[in-house]
Amino acid sequence: MENKIISILSTGSLAIEALSNIPSNIQIDIQSFIETNNIVDAIKEQEIISFAQQKNNIVFTSMNAAEAVTNVLRENDLVPDWTVFCLGNATKKFVKSFFLSSNIITDAKNAKDLAELIIQQKVNSVIFFCGNIRRDELPEKLTQQGILVDEVIVYETTELKKLINKNYDGILFFSPSAVRSFFSNNTILSNTILFSIGSTTANEIKKYSNNIIEVADETSKEMLLMQTIQFFQTKYIHY
Numbered sequence: 001m002e003n004k005i006i007s008i009l010s011t012g013s014l015a016i017e018a019l020s021n022i023p024s025n026i027q028i029d030i031q032s033f034i035e036t037n038n039i040v041d042a043i044k045e046q047e048i049i050s051f052a053q054q055k056n057n058i059v060f061t062s063m064n065a066a067e068a069v070t071n072v073l074r075e076n077d078l079v080p081d082w083t084v085f086c087l088g089n090a091t092k093k094f095v096k097s098f099f100l101s102s103n104i105i106t107d108a109k110n111a112k113d114l115a116e117l118i119i120q121q122k123v124n125s126v127i128f129f130c131g132n133i134r135r136d137e138l139p140e141k142l143t144q145q146g147i148l149v150d151e152v153i154v155y156e157t158t159e160l161k162k163l164i165n166k167n168y169d170g171i172l173f174f175s176p177s178a179v180r181s182f183f184s185n186n187t188i189l190s191n192t193i194l195f196s197i198g199s200t201t202a203n204e205i206k207k208y209s210n211n212i213i214e215v216a217d218e219t220s221k222e223m224l225l226m227q228t229i230q231f232f233q234t235k236y237i238h239y
Contacts, residue, residue: 006232009164010225011182012174018222026229029166033181035158036131038068044154048072052080057126059118060086061111061138063094065129068154070098085126087114088198089220109219110199115141123147132156133177135200161185168192170228174221176204183208195228197221 006026011033022028040048048069051058060066066086073080084104086095092106105121108114115138118126125148128139132153139149159181170193173179179201188194193212196202198219205213214231216224 006169007166008170008172008228008232009166009168010172011178012172012221014221014225018225023229023233026232029168031162031164033160033162033178034175035160036064036155037158038064038071038154039132039156040068040072040154044152045072047152048154049076049078051127052076052078052082055081056083057118057121057123058082058084059114059126059128059130059138060084060091060095061088061114061128061134062131062155063088063091064131064155064157066091066094066098069129070094073098083121083123085114085118087111087219089218089223111135111138112141114138118142118147119145125150127152129154135176137200159184170195170232172224172228173197173201173205174224176201179204179208193231195224195231197224 004025008026008028010028010030013032014030019028049072052073082099082103084095084099086092086104086106087108095104105117108117119142126142127150129152139151142149157177159177161181161184163185167189171188172195174197188209188211190211193214194205194209196205196213196215199215202213202215214227216227
């Protein structure tokens with residue numbers, strides 16, 4: 001294995017720092033399969049400002065949503081008294097850079113678990129800042145429990161359906177939308193190992209492939225990349 005060049009495709013961006021210590025026998029190509037854009041207009045900005053005037057229960061399941069909302073809050077010098085429920089390490093880290101840690105509740109691995117956590121807090125309503133193709137699990141589960149969900153779409157995701165003319169030993173996926181975008185134009189070899197940032201993304205992969213799927217122990221790009229490298233250094237030969 002030491003002399004074999006391992007070829008990996010990342011279907012989303014990776015931090016430069018994360019790529020600085022890649023072993024010499026591992027080659028990583030980066031091709032983004034989705035694009036996200038902030039769509040907060042003047043009307044949504046006023047809505048966010050209005051929400052900031054009161055105590056509210058806020059839900060972020062992506063850093064894109066958190067960035068869109070906090071941009072408005074910063075521009076208007078607002079630090080609202082919100083209880084914030086969020087999902088994923090990147091989102092949690094970003095949210096903690098703005099809100100008081102005592103106001104943040106984050107101990108959930110997926111949307112279903114986050115919904116359970118919100119239900120346990122016995123809240124009556126939440127404001128769910130999300131994207132245009134958000135998944136249904138969280139709002140459906142909360143609504144079933146009688147919790148009012150006010151959805152505010154603050155960013156949109158576009159699938160970039162690129163064609164890849166190369167076979168890879170491993171492919172990294174960071175969202176269900178990237179999975180759909182990738183498989184809309186591409187097929188893979190049966191021995192390609194697929195790496196998923198979480199269980200929701202892994203479940204989406206299973207709709208398109210029977211290949212081996214490795215799921216990150218934590219929902220972070222850094223963890224997924226680290227586990228991918230470890231897999232090909234120590235476990236690859238067992239498959």
